[in-house]
Amino acid sequence: MNNKLILFLGLFLSTSMVALAQDNISPARKQAIDSLALEKVKDLSKYISIIGSKETQFSEANRVMDRAEELFAPGAEMGVSSINTQEIAYYKVRRYFERLMALNYDRVNITWYDIQYISDLERQPDGRYVGVITIYQRFEGTSIETGMNYKDTTKKDITIYVEKKQTQIAGRTIEFWDVMLGDVRVTETSA
Amino acid sequence: MRKTYLIFAFFIAIISNVPGQGLGSPGTIKDDGRFAASTKQLNQFFRRFNGEESIDGGTRFNPGDSLYRNIPLRKGYLNILFDNQTTSITADLKNQFIQNVLSEAYPQYLVFHREGWYAEVETEFMFKGKREKATLFMKLQAEGLGYEWVIDQVSFAPFKNLFNKPVGDQKDFLHPLSHELGFMNLRKALQDSNLPESFTANSYKPDYLAIFLYEMKQNNLRFITVSGLKFHFFQVQGWYFEVNQFNRPGFNTGWLISNLVKLGPGDKETILKYIYDQE
Numbered sequence: 001m002n003n004k005l006i007l008f009l010g011l012f013l014s015t016s017m018v019a020l021a022q023d024n025i026s027p028a029r030k031q032a033i034d035s036l037a038l039e040k041v042k043d044l045s046k047y048i049s050i051i052g053s054k055e056t057q058f059s060e061a062n063r064v065m066d067r068a069e070e071l072f073a074p075g076a077e078m079g080v081s082s083i084n085t086q087e088i089a090y091y092k093v094r095r096y097f098e099r100l101m102a103l104n105y106d107r108v109n110i111t112w113y114d115i116q117y118i119s120d121l122e123r124q125p126d127g128r129y130v131g132v133i134t135i136y137q138r139f140e141g142t143s144i145e146t147g148m149n150y151k152d153t154t155k156k157d158i159t160i161y162v163e164k165k166q167t168q169i170a171g172r173t174i175e176f177w178d179v180m181l182g183d184v185r186v187t188e189t190s191a
Numbered sequence: 192m193r194k195t196y197l198i199f200a201f202f203i204a205i206i207s208n209v210p211g212q213g214l215g216s217p218g219t220i221k222d223d224g225r226f227a228a229s230t231k232q233l234n235q236f237f238r239r240f241n242g243e244e245s246i247d248g249g250t251r252f253n254p255g256d257s258l259y260r261n262i263p264l265r266k267g268y269l270n271i272l273f274d275n276q277t278t279s280i281t282a283d284l285k286n287q288f289i290q291n292v293l294s295e296a297y298p299q300y301l302v303f304h305r306e307g308w309y310a311e312v313e314t315e316f317m318f319k320g321k322r323e324k325a326t327l328f329m330k331l332q333a334e335g336l337g338y339e340w341v342i343d344q345v346s347f348a349p350f351k352n353l354f355n356k357p358v359g360d361q362k363d364f365l366h367p368l369s370h371e372l373g374f375m376n377l378r379k380a381l382q383d384s385n386l387p388e389s390f391t392a393n394s395y396k397p398d399y400l401a402i403f404l405y406e407m408k409q410n411n412l413r414f415i416t417v418s419g420l421k422f423h424f425f426q427v428q429g430w431y432f433e434v435n436q437f438n439r440p441g442f443n444t445g446w447l448i449s450n451l452v453k454l455g456p457g458d459k460e461t462i463l464k465y466i467y468d469q470e
Binding site: 114134 | 219226231232234235238251315334336337339417419439
């Protein structure tokens, strides 16, 4: 079992993110990191859909919120603005999820557009790399009692932090690139 | 020119509709091309301006790639990087700019790490119990192992008239033999005057950022929110342009050039002075 785990980990690290010795990120490495980051963003979008769904049990939503929170670097915030005001309202990630779960609709449908944009990676003073992934989300909430149907499309600009880390596998030190999500800017669009 | 723009925008919209670009989960909504056409990040503005990405935005071109900084690609991009709906930029000025940028002998590119571009961030602060707007001018600088955005200047209305140095007969002064009296007249000058700046050198310029930071440290200024953002570019020789975000229906959206000025001698300094609003 242990050997299997080591093998799996080794394979995972070697296929997706084994690092080169240098600190600069080559275009090929950048592509591998983009894929990894996009996986995390996919996970986040999946979690958001589950948390927002009215069919999700309270306990399950809480469990998913825990998973979603784990994708983020400590202290990450969501900055939300609407069409009417560019002013940003700030929420801690957990608080944002809780608000999403508590929305007063009988039916909520969250879907994602088939488009995303991944920025270049820039190095910050502490040596970590930072990038931004942009995705678009469609929200639809229906209230049966009032017959109200609310729809919006939001652009989500998601910070990604990319850091070279080390792990020990079978006595060998293997370096790999790790990706964490950071602050998210949520902008309502006119679409 | 408008035709070229339309064709290119249409081309982006069509190309971007290839399957398999999205988040991939079932129920994904197909973009009708508007989000693909939109210049979604300032990073994309740089890449499009320089001709460094594929039309669908999915591939980043690097040095050595056949289409890296390709001139027809850049020409198409440059046309869609302008606000084509509300702008007062004339077609002639835009064409001159594009020709200048695409010059075969001396093509011009935007460089992320090079000086000559600034962010203007509209913010709101609580200052002495009142909500006030403050404009922060930010620039990118090298630091440690990478780069960081730093506050270069601030424009804050409550500070505007804080230093109102009188001129001519209205200005108090310390007479030229004050030193013989051991500057005893400083008492009158500084205790009785409401305008101590009268006694500063002609070259004195108040440092509003220092005062701003001081007030923050004294807890008199508390940050509330960001309410707007635009960028100023001086990287293309002989030109200034402003980039704003356009969030509206249609295909001409995202980060776009909203203002373009051909610079004559001394114009850059005048514009910078105007932008930074430090007088």
